[in-house]
Amino acid sequence: MAVMFSIIAPIYNELDNLGELTRRVREVMLPLRDTWELLLVDDGSTDGSTDRIRELAKKDKHIRPVIFSRNFGHQVAITAGWDYARGDAIIIIDADLQDPPEIIPELIAKWKAGFEVVYAVRTEREGDSWFKRTTAALFYRVIYRITDVKIPVDTGDFRLMDRKVVDVLKNMPERHRFPRGMSSWVGFRQVGIPYKRAARFAGVTKYPFKKMLKLALNAITGFSYFPLQLATYFGFGSAGLAIIAIPVVIIMRLVGKGAFLGQATTLLAVLFLGGVQLVSLGVLGEYLGRIYDEVKGRPLYIVREGPVK
Ligand code: UDP
Ligand code: MG
Secondary structure: OOOEEEEEEEEOOOHHHHHHHHHHHHHHHHHHOOEEEEEEEEOOOOOOHHHHHHHHHHHOOOEEEEEEOOOOOHHHHHHHHHHHOOOOEEEEOOOOOOOOHHHHHHHHHHHHOOOOEEEEEEEEEOOOOHHHHHHHHHHHHHHHHHOOOOOOOOEEEEEEEEHHHHHHHHOOOOOOOOHHHHHHHOOOOEEEEEEEEOOOOOOOOOOOHHHHHHHHHHHHHHHOOHHHHHHHHHHHHHHHHHHHHHHHHHHHHHOOOOOOOOHHHHHHHHHHHHHHHHHHHHHHHHHHHHHHHHHHOOOOOOEEEOOOO
């Protein structure tokens, strides 16, 4: 049976990684003797990656460039890859070689054994800072606890998905995307394989703290109502407290022990409740803004130059 593999690499200013990435992918894929393509999705690079991608594509027909009109974000670049991929199995890989292409045959072996989603689980992280490792570990665990879908921990976007799965994902047009969550949500037969996440080959991370926070918010709001329900819990909590406190205060007053003097108590109560209310409003705002974005229905990404789909 002749099969075809599509490998998707999102690229944002990865000039010094492109040569090595394409070389290592080629080295892994050629011996397999199957058809394959490497989709390089240029997510608005400004460092010359775009020209380098064009050059590489001219030299090797396996490489198909998709060039965005501006930076739309990693998640959206992956989505564009899904839209353009023609393979029977689709593999997502980071362009900075933190996800070693040498693992691809292991992903393919599991796919051939009948699994429809094969995700790679990071058992070790090389080269990431203490801060990155800690926040990432925390991120995966919080998401796991509060979302309704069981999204495997320590698992990034590095994975193989069957054509069936990608066809389902292509019909999920949500704007604030969390692809790894979406690929857990769809179900199918899934399996994880362990791998050691390497250090970046070249360049620096394109995920500063602000972007990580945004991704975490998208993951949480996309897969859970828990933050919305927090207001209800707080409401019941403070109402319950009041119900206990009211008779206590009245009785103390009646028996002549006029307790709770002073403005400090009042001020603290007002500040605390005011804070809780504002945070709850903010949470509502997060969901509302996302609903607004969905309703506008703008395209997810704009392609300046792309291959024929
Ligand atoms: N990336 C992208 N658009 C962005 C940010 C990142 O396409 O706005 C790509 C980036 O080029 C890389 C992958 O997403 O191939 C993962 O990014 P990075 O390695 O910077 O993240 P980290 O591994 O540090 O979490
Ligand atoms: Mg990286």
